[in-house]
Amino acid sequence: MHPVLAANADLAWLLAAFVFVSLMFPGLALYYGGMMGSRNVLNVMMMVMATLGITSVLYVLYGYGLVSGPSVHGWGLIGNPVHYIGLGDFQKDDGSGGPQGAFYAAWFILFAAITIAIVASGTAGRMKFTSWVIFAAIWLTLVYFPVAHWVFAADSDGHKGGFLLNDLKIHDFAGGTAVHMNSGVAALAVALVIGRRRGRAERPHNLPLVLLGGGILWFGWFGFNGSCAGGANFVAQYVILNSLLAGSAGMIGFLVVERIKTGHVTTLGLITGAVAGLVGITPSANAVSPLGALAVGVLAGGVVCAAMGLKNLLRVDDTLDAFVVHGLGGIVGTLCIVVFASSSAPAGVKGILFGGDISILWRELAGIVITCVFSFVVTWLIATALDKTIGLRVDAETERTGLDSVIHAESAYEIHAPGVGHAGPGTLHPKAASRALDAVEAHGVESVTTTS
Template identity: 75%
Template sequence: MEAVLSAHADLSWMLAAFVFVLLMFPGLALYYGGMVGARNVLNMMTMVLATLGITCVLYVLFGYGLVSGPSVKGWGIIGNPADYIGLGKWMSDDGSGGIQVLYVAAWFILFAAITVAIVASGAAGRMKFTAWLVFVPIWLTLVYFPVAHWVFAADGDGYSGGFLLNDIKIHDYAGGTAVHMNSGVAALALALVLGARHRRMERPHNVPLALLGGGILWFGWFGFNGSCAGGANFLTQFVILNTLLAGGAGMIGFCIIERIREGHVTSLGMMTGAIAGLVGITPSANTMSPVGALGVGIVASAVVALCLSFKSTFKVDDTLDAFAVHGIGGIVGTLCIVLFASGSAPAGVQGILFGGDFGVLWRELAGIVITCTYSFVMTWLIAKALDKVMGLRVDEETEMTGLDSTIHAETAYEIPAAGVGHGSGLTEAMVGRAVAAEPEDVTQPSRGFATS
């Protein structure tokens, strides 16, 4: 009876955590949507939300097997989907009352979808929506699914899992490689292929919207990290505390750099710092003491802030800074494991500053280099191929008018003409012209730095 109650408790927590992670999609849509111009807010949100629908289809058809199935020929490169196509054989209850394959599939769907949604940062305001809908399934199949297999698929009875986890033995608690480095580097590669926006200095159109989205992301992160503990247990409590601490400390780290370099602290900078801290703790949540979690948050956000402060000197237009926040943040969080992981934490990993084995250094560096190199090269090749076949970028007139009205036939806000109130007959064409006629304002850069 006690075992059954424990299984039900685990499942209850995991189902609640699933809902937390699901909320990260509207959270990311609001966060990204608030940081683009008013002409492209709906397009940006639609790009984020569309990834969930596409990932649901792919994962049920073959994605689960590619990620979690036994490694083909035991090489640790990609899973065999043969036993998992359609998930049909897993539709009966095994009577355990606990977590089964169907839940794990649903959980992995959210992880995959949020990863490719982050990549939209490199395409904001200039990519054809149809091209995005083609890019997403190809990128998931050729980039995310293999990397997730390398990192998440453990060896089982009589079969092999991914090589990074089982052969190189990297430590990545919840996806610093497969989720954050992968998406950040991919956003950079996609931005390079697309080129910079014509309105590169367009300011965030709605900072409160971005702050609301960032807060929802933070809420969802408790489910993201907490669910990786596998149930309602001590590890869940431990990583949830560390997730809170790293996010809070991340605000401080970003604000310190912002205050030193710019002389002021911004609300968007504070939220960016919190997210950078959350990214940093994702791979290291079960390796850090509470004090260590504070250190991860401060260091990750400070490094991200420094990277963003130099963004204006580079010509790459990663519009919403996925490479800096997720790519660099994930790398820093992983290196924090190398430096000051606590042997008394649940993972039992000891950082080299506390007398740990130097083997942890080469293992984590191997994970960083392999993941980032593969993601960048494959994303660049995919984007280049699609650009040749169908063209990735909208024309200049469409971009200048805005993708909301030209692609989606919608506008986020009604822009009334003089003497015209809400519901008084303002046509869609008039709204589109009013939005297109808004003056370009370059006085307020994103995140408090001259970064856009």
């Protein structure tokens, strides 16, 4: 194929994949919204969607430089924030016909935004929205951008990139460290600072919404992993196949363990298992065979299900289990590279099961430990500082009434009760509506653990 036509094909696929990934935001909003009680649906959806606005602004100002710019002093710790300031270098067409800087800037914005959107689930239902916006901006700057530089910035043109990728040489195809472990551990840290919910956990109010949102996430994941192949090539085909297999096997792994634990298999468990499998395959999609992808999915789904009670043991209220699904799921997927990586896969990495060198174990473990420790410590410091200054948590009355009506003056669902309340004919006053929803949600329902 002519080089220009090949470049055009690469760009066409990457633009399509970009659209797939952009749909992950409403998908995640629906997924998390359905798992919340009906009084906080819109709040968690707004937290998810607002990340696009926050991240886009920061990336244009300095974020792209921090992630992709040449490493300051060549240390491999952070990129030069002024190297791509304003994205001015990306306003001219180089004539190649393929993906250029403008595309990669947009692509990195989506990856960063989906990472902080996952963190939102850890404090859903009890965090001030303005505090969330401030926290998200600081967290992206001090946590996500450095970790993304470590993992995604390759050495090039005499410029030094991130140390995890170039010096430690960890294998992370599409963000098991920078996206999933990072967000899962951060959600745990901020949930620890903000404290447990008042009263008992709410039951997911709309499981069909969860299933729909999870399905959209899966659709977007094909673009998420597939775009990391860099173009319309064999690697894109390969990782899309493995993403399908791991997500499917994740459902099986979760449901088997769930059946053993509870005697039931659930819709929530099915879609949570699929997400866990997709999380697991993210770092390993180009390194394992199709059989390996099935193993990754089964293990990720099974481990996530088995660990669902972990937050109760730790007494940390990670509302929608981001740490278990994304943190542990990402760790499982990364460790599966150590065991199942096959030299016949595009990455050419050889795991221990296939005679690989033992050094792969300590390198991947080091990547896991460095990412998780850094993310937890810095996130805890950020959240603690904000909690002691502007305050992170809503007051008890707002939490009981629901953040949708108090903070946003909206309701996801209109409750008709003619002649009751003062908010207009046929509409319950927010406090009366809250009491009605309390009665509906609590009727015959014991405290449950929701999943992310």
